Amino acid sequence: MSHDHSVVRHIRSQESDTAVDVDVVPYGTSKNRLASKYLWLSLLVALIPLIGFASLYDSYFSQLVTRLTEEQLATRVAATQNEFRVFIRERKFELLALADQFDNPNLFVPSGRQKISSELESLLRLQVDARSVYGVVFFDEKGEVVWTFPEERQAALTGLESISEFEGTELIGPSPFSIEQPSGVVLRIAEHLAPRSGRKGSIGFFLRFNSLTEILQGLDQGTAFRVLLQAGDGQAYDVVGQPVTMTKVATQRFSLLPGWSLLVMQDRELVMSPVERMRYWLIILMIFTVAGLFWLHMSISRRLNRQVESLIDSVEKVALGNLETPVANVQGVEMLRLRQAIERMRRQLKTFIRSTLAIERQATLGQLAAGLAHDIRNPLTTIRTTVAALARRETNPENKEMMGLVEEEIDRVNDVLENLLNFARPRDPLASKIDAKELLNGIVALVGASARNQSIELRVTCASSLAFWADEGHVRQVLMNLLLNALEAMSVQGRLIQLDACQKGDEVALSVCDDGQGMPEDILAHIMEPFYTTKSAGTGLGLAICNTLIKSNGGRMSIDSIKGKGTTVTVFLPVAKAQE
Amino acid sequence: MIVRLIGIFLLLLNTVEAEELALGASKADAQATVGCLFPMGGRGGIYGQDSVTGIKLAFEHLKKQPLPYPPIRVLVSDSSSKASKAARQVRNFVRKDGVRFICGVVNSAIALQVAEVAEEEKVFFIGTDHASSKLTRGKVRDYYFRVSNNAEQSMQAAAIYIKKKFARGPRAQPLKLAYIGPDYDYGYQAWKDLRARLDAEGVNYQVETVLWPKLYEPDYSAYLRALVDKKVDLVVNALWGGDLVAFIQQANQTTLFEHARFANFDTGGNYEVLSALGEDMPEGLILSSRHHNNWPQTDYNTWFVERFHALTGRYPSYAAEGAYAGILAISEALRVAGPEASDQALRDALSSLHLKLPEDPEGFISFMNPLNHQLQQVIAIGETVPDQRFLPARMMLGNWMIYHPQLSNQPE
Numbered sequence: 001m002s003h004d005h006s007v008v009r010h011i012r013s014q015e016s017d018t019a020v021d022v023d024v025v026p027y028g029t030s031k032n033r034l035a036s037k038y039l040w041l042s043l044l045v046a047l048i049p050l051i052g053f054a055s056l057y058d059s060y061f062s063q064l065v066t067r068l069t070e071e072q073l074a075t076r077v078a079a080t081q082n083e084f085r086v087f088i089r090e091r092k093f094e095l096l097a098l099a100d101q102f103d104n105p106n107l108f109v110p111s112g113r114q115k116i117s118s119e120l121e122s123l124l125r126l127q128v129d130a131r132s133v134y135g136v137v138f139f140d141e142k143g144e145v146v147w148t149f150p151e152e153r154q155a156a157l158t159g160l161e162s163i164s165e166f167e168g169t170e171l172i173g174p175s176p177f178s179i180e181q182p183s184g185v186v187l188r189i190a191e192h193l194a195p196r197s198g199r200k201g202s203i204g205f206f207l208r209f210n211s212l213t214e215i216l217q218g219l220d221q222g223t224a225f226r227v228l229l230q231a232g233d234g235q236a237y238d239v240v241g242q243p244v245t246m247t248k249v250a251t252q253r254f255s256l257l258p259g260w261s262l263l264v265m266q267d268r269e270l271v272m273s274p275v276e277r278m279r280y281w282l283i284i285l286m287i288f289t290v291a292g293l294f295w296l297h298m299s300i301s302r303r304l305n306r307q308v309e310s311l312i313d314s315v316e317k318v319a320l321g322n323l324e325t326p327v328a329n330v331q332g333v334e335m336l337r338l339r340q341a342i343e344r345m346r347r348q349l350k351t352f353i354r355s356t357l358a359i360e361r362q363a364t365l366g367q368l369a370a371g372l373a374h375d376i377r378n379p380l381t382t383i384r385t386t387v388a389a390l391a392r393r394e395t396n397p398e399n400k401e402m403m404g405l406v407e408e409e410i411d412r413v414n415d416v417l418e419n420l421l422n423f424a425r426p427r428d429p430l431a432s433k434i435d436a437k438e439l440l441n442g443i444v445a446l447v448g449a450s451a452r453n454q455s456i457e458l459r460v461t462c463a464s465s466l467a468f469w470a471d472e473g474h475v476r477q478v479l480m481n482l483l484l485n486a487l488e489a490m491s492v493q494g495r496l497i498q499l500d501a502c503q504k505g506d507e508v509a510l511s512v513c514d515d516g517q518g519m520p521e522d523i524l525a526h527i528m529e530p531f532y533t534t535k536s537a538g539t540g541l542g543l544a545i546c547n548t549l550i551k552s553n554g555g556r557m558s559i560d561s562i563k564g565k566g567t568t569v570t571v572f573l574p575v576a577k578a579q580e
Numbered sequence: 581m582i583v584r585l586i587g588i589f590l591l592l593l594n595t596v597e598a599e600e601l602a603l604g605a606s607k608a609d610a611q612a613t614v615g616c617l618f619p620m621g622g623r624g625g626i627y628g629q630d631s632v633t634g635i636k637l638a639f640e641h642l643k644k645q646p647l648p649y650p651p652i653r654v655l656v657s658d659s660s661s662k663a664s665k666a667a668r669q670v671r672n673f674v675r676k677d678g679v680r681f682i683c684g685v686v687n688s689a690i691a692l693q694v695a696e697v698a699e700e701e702k703v704f705f706i707g708t709d710h711a712s713s714k715l716t717r718g719k720v721r722d723y724y725f726r727v728s729n730n731a732e733q734s735m736q737a738a739a740i741y742i743k744k745k746f747a748r749g750p751r752a753q754p755l756k757l758a759y760i761g762p763d764y765d766y767g768y769q770a771w772k773d774l775r776a777r778l779d780a781e782g783v784n785y786q787v788e789t790v791l792w793p794k795l796y797e798p799d800y801s802a803y804l805r806a807l808v809d810k811k812v813d814l815v816v817n818a819l820w821g822g823d824l825v826a827f828i829q830q831a832n833q834t835t836l837f838e839h840a841r842f843a844n845f846d847t848g849g850n851y852e853v854l855s856a857l858g859e860d861m862p863e864g865l866i867l868s869s870r871h872h873n874n875w876p877q878t879d880y881n882t883w884f885v886e887r888f889h890a891l892t893g894r895y896p897s898y899a900a901e902g903a904y905a906g907i908l909a910i911s912e913a914l915r916v917a918g919p920e921a922s923d924q925a926l927r928d929a930l931s932s933l934h935l936k937l938p939e940d941p942e943g944f945i946s947f948m949n950p951l952n953h954q955l956q957q958v959i960a961i962g963e964t965v966p967d968q969r970f971l972p973a974r975m976m977l978g979n980w981m982i983y984h985p986q987l988s989n990q991p992e
Contacts, residue, residue, distance in 0.1 A: 125664030131794045181768050182792035210792055217802055239802045240791050
């Protein structure tokens with residue numbers, strides 16, 4: 001059995017112990033209950049991802065609808081193919097018209113630029129005003145560039161390699177992509193280079209390559225699919241003329257010209273990526289949902305377990321007899337109610353056991369005292385009378401002294417028996433109104449001499465009109481006992497005993513406070529128990545009798561002590577009211 | 581048949597060309613005639629209209645000067661942004677009107693062809709608004725002078741700006757750069773100049789993509805998609821006028837401006853763009869222009885902007901100051917060399933030209949570089965900030981970085 005001797009500075013009476021009120025926690029509304037909270041949170045954690053899931057699914061469905069509308073793609077591709085070819089044909093007709101004006105064979109030589117008339121030059125200027133035409137290129141009969149208009153465009157014609165034929169024209173290029181200048185392609189009339197044409201050269205346009213890629217712009221959605229132009233050089237270009245690395249598989253390829261194609265890319269980044277991203281987010285959401293629920297369950301479970309374990313520990317301590325340790329605090333309405341019930345049970349059990357023990361102890365002592373009175377006191381009286389008679393006749397002083405010692409010891413045994421009887425069956429109190437100041441002064445007068453011998457000051461503090469209701473003999477006996485205890489306790493240290501009387505509510509508090517050596521907590525816990533003493537010659541009944549006497553007067557007693565600092569014993573008795 | 585159609589077309593063109601606008605002195609009083617070519621209608625029409633007002637302001641300015649400037653007559657013709665038409669107009673100016681100076685031309689591709697014709701006809705071509713550096717590079721052209729900054733100068737300032745604002749350590753990831761410019765000579769030259777200057781400045785950069793939309797492209801969605809896909813740090817844009825307005829309007833519908841800085845170092849800060857976009861102009865774009873209405877805050881620039889506003893009810897685009905500078909340059913050359921001076925004397929006068937212009941900050945006078953016939957001016961690069969002083973523009977440029985022709989970097 002383990003005993004917790006924690007500080008018990010204030011020993012309450014049995015009545016006050018049982019009267020302890022435990023704070024009652026309200027049952028609470030349903031949402032404050034732990035189970036309700038758990039349900040709401042679970043619902044919340046489940047609902048948020050569900051809403052997200054539904055929204056994303058809806059968006060995914062919308063994308064699906066968009067993809068279904070791609071059926072229109074074929075129609076639009078056909079239109080784009082036609083627009084591309086029409087663009088080339090229009091340039092071809094412009095070239096043919098221009099070639100009619102430049103029919104002089106002498107123009108198709110390197111010095112041809114200097115030989116054109118101002119009217120022909122105006123025609124050339126008019127031609128290059130068009131945004132899609134960078135310049136006009138003149139070829140000799142071998143197909144080599146002899147001069148260009150404007151002149152600076154000649155440099156841009158280097159690097160043109162691939163040649164695609166289309167309806168009597170040749171599309172050469174595009175020029176290699178560079179960050180310096182935009183790419184261009186040359187469109188020239190192939191027929192005029194044939195020997196049978198009778199011409200000495202041919203004319204071509206140096207076309208803006210972006211004018212060709214821009215034709216695809218109407219088809220390029222940028223969201224569902226991407227459209228690229230695969231030019232004669234085999235390279236794919238986007239609608240703004242940037243080369244695109246062909247890492248992805250084109251799902252559809254449509255021919256524009258020989259060697260030139262339209263690529264409709266089912267771009268993973270553009271088509272699948274949004275869908276996959278959505279799926280990815282759905283998976284993440286699901287994982288978070290599961291993880292969230294799991295965490296929630298684990299957390300609540302751990303918390304409940306912790307609290308239940310704590311309560312079980314407390315109950316086990318009570319079961320093992322430790323009634324001093326309060327039940328640990330817990331949270332949650334239900335758990336708090338359970339904790340309060342256990343705490344109430346502990347306190348009631350403690351009170352019950354204490355009172356039962358006290359009753360049993362007192363009953364046992366009563367029987368013992370009665371037995372002693374009967375079996376010891378009468379023979380002792382006979383012995384003492386006999387010894388006294390013998391002593392009177394005894395002439396030998398040594399024997400006479402020894403007989404005197406026997407008488408004293410018999411008196412001491414009688415005193416012990418008297419104390420026992422007082423404790424077991426105290427005299428019923430005869431209550432009267434007692435003036436506190438008068439009482440205290442009287443007691444100080446009795447003990448004053450002993451105190452002075454120990455160089456201890458006795459000081460009384462009391463209001464003049466303070467009175468209480470009790471048996472004066474009992475109170476006097478108690479206060480004397482307390483004062484003598486204090487004087488004993490101050491044999492080692494201490495110089496002052498303070499006797500105070502004051503009113504506290506309906507009670508008068510009489511306290512005896514010394515600055516002696518005090519008591520440790522483990523002694524303090526048992527000091528009121530009968531036969532518990534720290535003195536070698538003590539009976540351990542002094543304070544027990546005091547307590548019994550005060551209780552029989554409707555009062556209570558408390559002891560506070562700090563080792564090395566002193567002890568204060570306070571007696572509370574009912575105040576005497578004015579009419580009494 | 582085709583020849584007949586071309587003939588009818590040319591006849592129609594001549595009819596349209598006949599509707600010229602004459603400014604300045606009368607034919608009888610004029611000691612020299614200047615033929616100006618500007619687009620007067622369509623997407624670039626505002627350039628021509630502002631240029632005409634700029635010419636009027638130049639005459640106002642000249643009248644107030646104590647020095648005797650010979651009276652000149654200015655004929656303004658609509659080039660319609662067509663090289664063929666512009667080349668023909670130059671010949672008409674020379675042969676019918678006896679002009680000795682050609683002025684204007686917004687489009688660099690047209691300017692290249694006009695310069696060729698001017699060279700053939702031996703008339704001086706005073707370039708105002710076109711910016712391709714090709715005309716002032718290589719062998720110096722005897723009859724070509726430009727009186728506004730070219731793309732090379734803008735890109736030189738741009739490279740210093742990028743180096744300062746987008747500094748990358750040698751071990752850091754290079755600056756991811758994308759370029760989008762118009763698909764003609766100006767776009768090519770601006771890009772070439774920028775790279776050359778970035779290399780010269782030692783900027784650690786990497787070209788992610790280069791895009792070439794055609795001039796007057798209506799739909800930039802494919803280009804914007806390509807730019808957004810590239811995830812670059814800086815998009816350098818060389819579009820101008822209505823093209824830039826359309827690009828920014830369409831880019832506002834994308835995430836481009838959220839993940840990349842946007843810069844247009846040559847023409848983006850043009851008031852025409854700022855006013856056309858109004859509330860659609862985002863904050864924090866890096867822009868510059870050849871003339872700014874709110875910089876420098878000198879009396880001269882304030883007079884120019886406010887006088888323009890008084891005449892037209894709106895604020896000027898940079899074309900106004902370009903034409904203004906062109907007329908001042910011609911007048912100054914004629915004053916110095918004399919109205920009857922030889923081509924060489926006029927060339928010498930133009931080569932040593934010093935002109936105080938509205939865009940010049942205090943203490944600086946624009947001057948002609950005799951080695952390439954390119955006027956040297958201060959360049960100011962800024963960021964768009966809210967500014968309601970020049971409505972309908974809601975954003976003007978601020979947070980200026982100033983670059984002198986010597987390329988000393990002077991944060992204002």
